[in-house]
Amino acid sequence: MADPVLELKGLKKSYGALTVTDDVDLAVRAGVIHAVIGPNGAGKTTLINQIGGQVTPDDGDIVLDGRAVTAMPVHARSHLGLARSFQITNILPGFSTLDNVAVAAQAHAGHSFRFFRPVARETNLRDRAMTCLETVGLTDRASIRAGALSHGEKRQLEIAMALATDPKVLLLDEPMAGTTHEETARLTETLEGLRGRYTILLVEHDMTAVFALADTISVLVYGRVIAEGKPEAIRADPEVRSAYLGEEEIL
Amino acid sequence: MTGTLFAVQVLNGLQLGVLLFLVAAGLTLVFGVMDFINLAHGVQYMLGAYLAVTFYGLTGNFFATVVLALAAALVLGLVLEMLVFRHFYDRDHLDQVLATFGVILFLNEGVRIVWGAAPLSYPGPDILDGAIPIMEGFGYPIYRIALIVAGLACALGLWLVVTRTRVGMLIRAGAANPAMLSALGVDVRRLFMIVFGFGAMLAGFAGVMAGPIFSVEPGMGDGVLILAFVVIVIGGIGSIRGAFLAALLVGLVDTLGRSFMTDIFKLFLEPSAANQVGPAIASMLIYVLMAGVLFFRPTGLFPAAGRS
Amino acid sequence: SGAAQAAEPLKVGMLLTLSGPPAVLGKHIQEGFELFVEQNGGKLGGRDVELIVVDDELKPDVALTKVKELLDRDKVDFVAGIVFSNILQAVFRPVTESETFLIGANAGTSTFAGRACNKFFFSTSWQNDQIHEVMGKYAQEKGFKKVFLMAPNYQAGKDSINGFKRYYEGEVVDEVYTKLGNLDFSAELAKIAASKPDALFTFMPGGMGVNLVRQFNQAGLSDSVTFLSAFTVDGTTLPATKDAALGLFSSSQWTPDLDNAANKQFVAAYEAKYGSLPSLYSSQGYDAAQLIDSGVAAVGGDLSDKDAVIAALEKADFASVRGDFSYNNNHFPIQDFYLVKAVKRDDGAYHTTVVEKVFDDYGDVYAKDCRMN
Amino acid sequence: MTAPLLEVEDLTAGYGSVPVLFGMTLKVHAGEVVTLMGRNGMGKTTTIRAVMGLLPPTGGRVLIAGQDMCGRPAHEIARCGLGLVPEGRQIFPTLTVEENLVATAANRRGSGAPCWGLPEVLDLFPRLGERRRQMGGSLSGGEQQMLAVGRALMTNPRLLILDEATEGLAPLIREEIWRVLATLKSEGQAILVIDKNVSALLALADRHTVVEKGHVVWEGDTTAFRADGAVIERYLHV
Amino acid sequence: MSENLTRGWVIAAVLLLAFAALPPLAEATGHSYLTVVASRVMIYAIAALSLDLILGYGAMVSFGHAAFIGIGAYAVGISAEHGLWEGTLTFPLAMAAAGLFALVTGAISLRTRGVYFIMITLAFGQMAYYTASSLSAYGGDDGLTIWGRSELFASPLLENEWSFYFFVLACLSLCWWFASRVVGSRFGRVIAGVRENRARMAAIGFDPYRHQLVAYVISGMIAGLAGALLANHSEFVSPAYMSWQRSGDLIIMVVLGGMGTLYGAVLGAVAYLALEDVLAGFTEHWRVIFGPLLILIVLYARGGIARAFRGEGRDG
Ligand SMILES: Nc1ncnc2c1ncn2[C@@H]1O[C@H](COP(=O)(O)OP(=O)(O)OP(=O)(O)O)[C@@H](O)[C@H]1O
Ligand SMILES: Nc1ncnc2c1ncn2[C@@H]1O[C@H](COP(=O)(O)OP(=O)(O)OP(=O)(O)O)[C@@H](O)[C@H]1O
Ligand SMILES: [Mg+2]
Numbered sequence A: 001m002a003d004p005v006l007e008l009k010g011l012k013k014s015y016g017a018l019t020v021t022d023d024v025d026l027a028v029r030a031g032v033i034h035a036v037i038g039p040n041g042a043g044k045t046t047l048i049n050q051i052g053g054q055v056t057p058d059d060g061d062i063v064l065d066g067r068a069v070t071a072m073p074v075h076a077r078s079h080l081g082l083a084r085s086f087q088i089t090n091i092l093p094g095f096s097t098l099d100n101v102a103v104a105a106q107a108h109a110g111h112s113f114r115f116f117r118p119v120a121r122e123t124n125l126r127d128r129a130m131t132c133l134e135t136v137g138l139t140d141r142a143s144i145r146a147g148a149l150s151h152g153e154k155r156q157l158e159i160a161m162a163l164a165t166d167p168k169v170l171l172l173d174e175p176m177a178g179t180t181h182e183e184t185a186r187l188t189e190t191l192e193g194l195r196g197r198y199t200i201l202l203v204e205h206d207m208t209a210v211f212a213l214a215d216t217i218s219v220l221v222y223g224r225v226i227a228e229g230k231p232e233a234i235r236a237d238p239e240v241r242s243a244y245l246g247e248e249e250i251l
Numbered sequence B: 001m002t003g004t005l006f007a008v009q010v011l012n013g014l015q016l017g018v019l020l021f022l023v024a025a026g027l028t029l030v031f032g033v034m035d036f037i038n039l040a041h042g043v044q045y046m047l048g049a050y051l052a053v054t055f056y057g058l059t060g061n062f063f064a065t066v067v068l069a070l071a072a073a074l075v076l077g078l079v080l081e082m083l084v085f086r087h088f089y090d091r092d093h094l095d096q097v098l099a100t101f102g103v104i105l106f107l108n109e110g111v112r113i114v115w116g117a118a119p120l121s122y123p124g125p126d127i128l129d130g131a132i133p134i135m136e137g138f139g140y141p142i143y144r145i146a147l148i149v150a151g152l153a154c155a156l157g158l159w160l161v162v163t164r165t166r167v168g169m170l171i172r173a174g175a176a177n178p179a180m181l182s183a184l185g186v187d188v189r190r191l192f193m194i195v196f197g198f199g200a201m202l203a204g205f206a207g208v209m210a211g212p213i214f215s216v217e218p219g220m221g222d223g224v225l226i227l228a229f230v231v232i233v234i235g236g237i238g239s240i241r242g243a244f245l246a247a248l249l250v251g252l253v254d255t256l257g258r259s260f261m262t263d264i265f266k267l268f269l270e271p272s273a274a275n276q277v278g279p280a281i282a283s284m285l286i287y288v289l290m291a292g293v294l295f296f297r298p299t300g301l302f303p304a305a306g307r308s
Numbered sequence C: 001s002g003a004a005q006a007a008e009p010l011k012v013g014m015l016l017t018l019s020g021p022p023a024v025l026g027k028h029i030q031e032g033f034e035l036f037v038e039q040n041g042g043k044l045g046g047r048d049v050e051l052i053v054v055d056d057e058l059k060p061d062v063a064l065t066k067v068k069e070l071l072d073r074d075k076v077d078f079v080a081g082i083v084f085s086n087i088l089q090a091v092f093r094p095v096t097e098s099e100t101f102l103i104g105a106n107a108g109t110s111t112f113a114g115r116a117c118n119k120f121f122f123s124t125s126w127q128n129d130q131i132h133e134v135m136g137k138y139a140q141e142k143g144f145k146k147v148f149l150m151a152p153n154y155q156a157g158k159d160s161i162n163g164f165k166r167y168y169e170g171e172v173v174d175e176v177y178t179k180l181g182n183l184d185f186s187a188e189l190a191k192i193a194a195s196k197p198d199a200l201f202t203f204m205p206g207g208m209g210v211n212l213v214r215q216f217n218q219a220g221l222s223d224s225v226t227f228l229s230a231f232t233v234d235g236t237t238l239p240a241t242k243d244a245a246l247g248l249f250s251s252s253q254w255t256p257d258l259d260n261a262a263n264k265q266f267v268a269a270y271e272a273k274y275g276s277l278p279s280l281y282s283s284q285g286y287d288a289a290q291l292i293d294s295g296v297a298a299v300g301g302d303l304s305d306k307d308a309v310i311a312a313l314e315k316a317d318f319a320s321v322r323g324d325f326s327y328n329n330n331h332f333p334i335q336d337f338y339l340v341k342a343v344k345r346d347d348g349a350y351h352t353t354v355v356e357k358v359f360d361d362y363g364d365v366y367a368k369d370c371r372m373n
Numbered sequence D: 001m002t003a004p005l006l007e008v009e010d011l012t013a014g015y016g017s018v019p020v021l022f023g024m025t026l027k028v029h030a031g032e033v034v035t036l037m038g039r040n041g042m043g044k045t046t047t048i049r050a051v052m053g054l055l056p057p058t059g060g061r062v063l064i065a066g067q068d069m070c071g072r073p074a075h076e077i078a079r080c081g082l083g084l085v086p087e088g089r090q091i092f093p094t095l096t097v098e099e100n101l102v103a104t105a106a107n108r109r110g111s112g113a114p115c116w117g118l119p120e121v122l123d124l125f126p127r128l129g130e131r132r133r134q135m136g137g138s139l140s141g142g143e144q145q146m147l148a149v150g151r152a153l154m155t156n157p158r159l160l161i162l163d164e165a166t167e168g169l170a171p172l173i174r175e176e177i178w179r180v181l182a183t184l185k186s187e188g189q190a191i192l193v194i195d196k197n198v199s200a201l202l203a204l205a206d207r208h209t210v211v212e213k214g215h216v217v218w219e220g221d222t223t224a225f226r227a228d229g230a231v232i233e234r235y236l237h238v
Numbered sequence E: 001m002s003e004n005l006t007r008g009w010v011i012a013a014v015l016l017l018a019f020a021a022l023p024p025l026a027e028a029t030g031h032s033y034l035t036v037v038a039s040r041v042m043i044y045a046i047a048a049l050s051l052d053l054i055l056g057y058g059a060m061v062s063f064g065h066a067a068f069i070g071i072g073a074y075a076v077g078i079s080a081e082h083g084l085w086e087g088t089l090t091f092p093l094a095m096a097a098a099g100l101f102a103l104v105t106g107a108i109s110l111r112t113r114g115v116y117f118i119m120i121t122l123a124f125g126q127m128a129y130y131t132a133s134s135l136s137a138y139g140g141d142d143g144l145t146i147w148g149r150s151e152l153f154a155s156p157l158l159e160n161e162w163s164f165y166f167f168v169l170a171c172l173s174l175c176w177w178f179a180s181r182v183v184g185s186r187f188g189r190v191i192a193g194v195r196e197n198r199a200r201m202a203a204i205g206f207d208p209y210r211h212q213l214v215a216y217v218i219s220g221m222i223a224g225l226a227g228a229l230l231a232n233h234s235e236f237v238s239p240a241y242m243s244w245q246r247s248g249d250l251i252i253m254v255v256l257g258g259m260g261t262l263y264g265a266v267l268g269a270v271a272y273l274a275l276e277d278v279l280a281g282f283t284e285h286w287r288v289i290f291g292p293l294l295i296l297i298v299l300y301a302r303g304g305i306a307r308a309f310r311g312e313g314r315d316g
């Protein structure tokens, strides 16, 4: 079995009396799609925020590719190959859709202390951005101000920005939320195509997508991992059903 | 001896703090809670004092003056709201800065045309005349005690309204997301108008109360405005409690700095050098305080919860 | 061309601080100046006057642009006014270098009285230190043993304390420099009370002075500490301090009730025109106009021979409202200085009145450094 | 027959100079549940915003209980009994959970009808009860969504408008919401709903409206919808 | 974007040509003092330009920007006081001093955002102001008269009003050109991105703090240059150059002109100072006109004067 690229060891985070991440151990192997599911407020986003660096854990370690990144600033983690999407849309509203993605590409194509050359002439950034927009199906919105996109389109842009940094590990926080059925299906396909190339940590409430994509599923409830395993096993787990899945039909 | 002086200065610092809060109260509401950068707060304070000069001239009675000046400040505040402020609620902060700066220019000059450039004044009420002796030959004016009471009352009242009443909730909600609030059936425009009118009244009230100890002159609000912003920012924008504590802190630091900074420098500097450095440092002390606070706590001492 | 020039109006540019709290000072100078021009039939030295009043906003670089406009665009013959020394500092060089006459009606910086004096510059006020020296001398003569000194923390404030100390030899219990624009003096007053001086000497112009006087009074310090001041209790602050200032001392070269014919008619005319008593500043503005009038008249309205004009101005051939007035070698007046105090007139108006003459025909100490060229 | 609760006729609106709605037409009768369906960016949310008065319509009519409210300010429209769960939650971050709920609470349903109050909402979403004193902005995405739904319910609207109200909710809660909507419907509550979960919509709603590029391209009841496979294929790509 | 850029270039060219044509025109029409007025306007335009770089493009509202001007001015004044008149030394010195101050204060200030940033920069501005006021050796509050202008390669070239004017014009053109390159560069895009959404920029791999700090220092240095020019223009320096009102004036120039366009800053400086000058000529109470005028401009010319050149309103 391959070494994990991303490993959480005894991660803890509390807000006052509320423990949101309660001693979480998690290992994500290279090239897999690892889903984290759990009820609302279970601590999934907080977990991703700690991996991404937006939130500092109280205790525990985060190891990326063998390096402890627990205390590393956000941007430095990004340079180690960590990219993410946000559950609550987080884009550059005043930039064009294309520039949103291009600036993400720029972050990983040499340094940005270049004061003279017009960035608009850097066609490689543009091309890379266009490819990513194509992947999520936003090419015809490329020149629109990102703030003027519809909600669903912004969600798609989120993914494109994450992809543009050409990451090793992709953290996706509810990428399917807010997109229509068609887009969900398309995104599922896209992620399927990325399998093996990227390591993906997927947080999602759309069970159709989760069970179609995940190689491994961890179930988080009240900040603790209560179950982990192959999709079939999780689906059958009565505890998971009662805490989270309910009786909803899964296609 | 020095012990007594120190105690007196601490007292002076606290009273200056309460006074600062009184002056900053209206701005705490309009800028802190409602999130509207109102640079005109200072001139509204000034207007309160000038109105009081006029009403005192007419009535010769302090309490009648307070009531009349408050009413007039409210009316003028509402007029300003209708003519200027309401058009800028949904604009960005810098547009608000520019527009309210226009109001400053207009009112400062207007006051000069109407009341002249010379400093004016009116006395406090007779029943608050006199001083309580606290040191030999030095008394604490009773009027100042009344000011402290007024400041404390403002602080408490404001805190209750903002944190404990539905109106307070609506103001905070409106500041964060006016469109959504109106979609839930609240007339945000009217709400803001009321808040603004109230803020104008508070500013005017501070002006009226300040008149008997400070001179009433054009531009008297400009320095006060900056102080009020300093207080709010140190306290953490949006927090009444923060603004109050920050006002006390600023009052204390400023007073103690003015009183003892030069003496402290004299301990290890030539007297003439100490007289150079001491007052310079004392003048900038509140700014040093603000920079220091923001360095360690970039959103002030007690930032309002949920605000980034 | 002299005759042709004399037919044209005389252009006087007045550079004054007319905005912000100190605007009142500028306003009074302007009113005094305009009053004389009006009384004189709109003429100075026999020529019609075109008066251009500009506001320096108390910003040196604004003053500088404004003064360049006066010089280059309006081609004024005189620049008059100037309330604050930093403004004088900023405009002194361009005005004098363009060989335009500069009549200072208030600011009296030591630099321009001493080593940097200039033949084109004439003051109708005083050299800064003199006013403070009056108080120092008085305190010394009165035998005050302990004096507390307080002034705003800027150059003029420091000069005032130095001026005071030039004549005062007793103990200075403390020297406090307050922030410019200070509002609340509780802390300073407590310090004063704690050090139990015989007298307080202070220089607190404008609104600061109003605040200090009222708070001094409210704290009950007036009973135990003699209040000596400069530019603190005067015609611009008395309407605001009212009773609180009564009996407090100040120093001045002029008061509204000074007993001379020129002053009597000046005060009466001023009250008639503006409805209030003139202040020290109005008197200086008035004298500035008189000075120009006398100088221009002496050369028959022809300003082409600058040296002749200077010579005429140096004579100070006019009846100053302050009585004795002659020019020192540095173009600052030699005049009398008084200890004055605030009183209330029968009709309720407040003004200063002479208590005693402290200096007679007094020149300033910097004059010896002046090498006029 | 009484006038429909909401009637939208030939509504046009846009952002700046870019038109988005080209003659939207829509009707919701009292007690009826109607859906708006369509792909991303087709104008569903824009329709809601124009109806609510959050976006000034450039033409057309919006009748609420027979009264033309087109172009009126949002709060007047809301007071006619429209309760909105907006896209993207839009809860008030500086208010606590409880304050978010009670600040705008009202009864817009007219007298008699059962009332949503704080206890009822906390009962529906026990999680909100646990987070009662927490600031709205620090809630998890799903919790915010519950709060937005609760907040709209507490205005006791005559017409409840849900714009992607189940986004980000866990399957269990999603089921709960659909169950509650069904109960509400049975009590006569009118609902206008946008959601990606087509099967749930089909089970709940009486009528469906399919939007494409700012106007309605199909309208009909669930039976017709199920029957008309082409529509689904063409406009929704399910 | 590119359309925007060309428009910028056209407006820049027109404005600079107008500036270049001014001295001969002024001379010909007998208004030679206009040259002096206009060089002051250009100096403020440089300062406004530097502020726009961080305020307009980076949403860093510096309320202590006048301190940089003051420091630049004092660098020249103090050098002159000690006999150093060589502009090729004092100008870089002024820029370095202002840049250093920007580096130190920026490093602290940039920990904060929004209104907090406004206020902490104000605090540093005030500290600089009070420090200058207490420099008794250099005139303290009264300021310091500089008895002449900087030399350029030991020649008194700048003493001549025209050559000084064109020297300022050259500085303005150079700063403008430099700034316009910066905002279009990779670096400029990062600065703008951080303005839009700091957290997102960090998440995609940029260090917002470092980029902002560099921008802040660049801006401070340009403002320092403006200060050095101002000292030469007035042949006088004073703490008043650093007062918070001055910083406020600069912000107003930028907002009035239109943020984030560069040419807006220049237009703003011209409009603000010209308006002030013209209105003050009408009446001593010009502020009662200027105030409402300002309000009307913000109300109806959304996005400042620059927006008028684009003929569109601002959305949402
Ligand atoms: N604030 C805005 N400014 C400009 N255009 C906008 C704005 N919001 C939405 N649009 C545009 O209006 C169109 C319709 O958007 P709308 O939000 O109504 O779509 P929607 O059907 O709700 O899509 P989704 O399912 O993604 O929420 C889109 O093309 C979008 O780009
Ligand atoms: N700053 C904070 N202060 C207090 N509580 C917080 C804070 N941030 C998050 N929480 C709480 O921590 C819990 C976990 O939140 P988190 O956003 O991680 O949940 P989640 O699993 O992503 O949920 P969802 O599926 O709804 O997005 C929530 O109950 C939330 O209310
Ligand atoms: Mg989440």
Ligand SMILES: [Mg+2]
Residues within 6 Å of the ligand: A150, A151, A152, D044, D045, D046, D087
């Ligand atoms: Mg939508």
